[in-house]
Amino acid sequence: MNATSVLSSRGVVKKFGGFTALSGIDFDLGPNERVGLIGPNGSGKSTFVNCLTGALPCDAGTIDFGGTDITGMAAWRRARLGLARSFQIPRPFRGLTVRRNIEVPLAFAAGLSDQAQIEAQAEEVLVRVGLAAKSRKAPRSLSQVELRKLELGRALAARPKVLIADEAMAGLSDSEVDEILVLLMQLNDSGIAIVLIEHIMRAVVRFSQRVIVLVAGAKIAEGTPQDVMSHPEVVRAYLGQ
Ligand code: ADP
Numbered sequence: 001m002n003a004t005s006v007l008s009s010r011g012v013v014k015k016f017g018g019f020t021a022l023s024g025i026d027f028d029l030g031p032n033e034r035v036g037l038i039g040p041n042g043s044g045k046s047t048f049v050n051c052l053t054g055a056l057p058c059d060a061g062t063i064d065f066g067g068t069d070i071t072g073m074a075a076w077r078r079a080r081l082g083l084a085r086s087f088q089i090p091r092p093f094r095g096l097t098v099r100r101n102i103e104v105p106l107a108f109a110a111g112l113s114d115q116a117q118i119e120a121q122a123e124e125v126l127v128r129v130g131l132a133a134k135s136r137k138a139p140r141s142l143s144q145v146e147l148r149k150l151e152l153g154r155a156l157a158a159r160p161k162v163l164i165a166d167e168a169m170a171g172l173s174d175s176e177v178d179e180i181l182v183l184l185m186q187l188n189d190s191g192i193a194i195v196l197i198e199h200i201m202r203a204v205v206r207f208s209q210r211v212i213v214l215v216a217g218a219k220i221a222e223g224t225p226q227d228v229m230s231h232p233e234v235v236r237a238y239l240g241q
């Protein structure tokens with residue numbers, strides 16, 4: 001493992017039956033780094049996130065989080081260590097208010113037990129993601145961009161060192177994409193390393209210090225946004241879509 005990485009993988013393989021979704025991924029994320037993870041639909045991005053965060057077991061390879069081997073660790077333990085993710089499709093608890101949606105991960109992932117402290121910190125998270133005014137609303141009353149912010153708030157409540165945002169901008173307007181970008185930049189400024197999985201290239205280029213490209217379960221390119229976007233295999237993979 002790279003000693004300077006907060007999160008890294010070596011040789012991660014994931015198979016679904018006879019289909020190899022990930023064929024040996026090496027990955028490193030520096031503390032406070034901003035990395036873009038791109039690739040055509042079905043290239044294995046979400047599967048890789050699932051392996052990193054423990055939603056899926058990997059079939060081979062190792063995953064390290066800040067010097068701890070987390071390869072076989074339960075997802076909730078990884079979350080407690082500071083590894084958070086947001087889902088491609090927002091998954092709020094529909095029956096709970098916006099604030100209660102933040103309180104649940106505060107209690108379970110961050111491990112808080114004092115109710116007054118939980119409520120105060122939930123309000124703080126809602127301010128951070130720009131949803132303070134929606135605190136007592138139901139998730140169904142939120143707009144698409146607000147649901148994305150709630151999803152990020154739920155991830156933040158676990159006080160992560162690393163946040164993996166899986167297509168947090170899909171389906172948003174240009175100005176809403178900018179709102180989420182600004183929010184992610186603020187979170188990064190506060191010390192959180194971020195992996196951004198995104199199809200909107202404008203957002204990826206603006207956000208990422210480094211870009212990693214997956215195609216058919218393999219890493220085919222890695223480098224600065226400018227280098228990666230002009231890489232022949234990347235051009236081919238995207239034009240071939
Ligand atoms: P991406 O996020 O890059 O669009 P995914 O990681 O979702 O891609 O999927 C990668 C490949 O693995 C796809 O071919 C997808 O159909 C397959 N896949 C993902 N999850 C499962 C699953 N639970 N069972 C079977 N196949 C899956």
Ligand code: MG
Nearest residue numbers: 045046047088
């Ligand atoms: Mg995906």
